[in-house]
Amino acid sequence: NAGVTQTPKFQVLKTGQSMTLQCAQDMNHEYMSWYRQDPGMGLRLIHYSVGAGITDQGEVPNGYNVSRSTTEDFPLRLLSAAPSQTSVYFCASSYSVGTGYREKLFFGSGTQLSVL
């Protein structure tokens, strides 16, 4: 029972490099999202998707791109990494039955990203 799977677990980048954080869920959840966690700031929403082919910006979207070609996968792309993007990144998914249940998020185990 995998749930939400994130890869890689750890990553070190140099400023200006690009990379993709992978997220996959096997629960057939419609809603998927990306958060970043910084000390003393809680979890902040980067981007989210309510279904395949649909994405939208969250609270801190600058510097990140997403796409949702399948229900299962929701990759997060850093186009040109900056030190300010050093953080722990979490992917989360949930049901989206009508108008409810989105708040019951299932989180992956996170990706620790350092940008030098």
Add this chain to the structure above:
Amino acid sequence: GQQLNQSPQSMFIQEGEDVSMNCTSSSIFNTWLWYKQDPGEGPVLLIALYKAGELTSNGRLTAQFGITRKDSFLNISASIPSDVGIYFCAGQLTRTSGSRLTFGEGTQLTVNP
């Protein structure tokens, strides 16, 4: 935008003690949630609250949805070492499409055996 203030930021307690933490908002929420994050893992939902005044328990955990809709409280009774972690409150204005969770800064709990 909406902000949640969670307190205390950290707590150091002895095993067996009770714990209280709270979350306050500058605006009203219609859903309050409490998550726990174990070291090296993602947060896990503990309790969800949907009505003002609601009091809900999950084992040794009890959470309350404040009457003003601007606050919520989490109590842990008879703490044990596995209670260690970061506890996050989160609020949601509506359950409709596009609504987002706002998370507090977290309370880091340390339990000494």
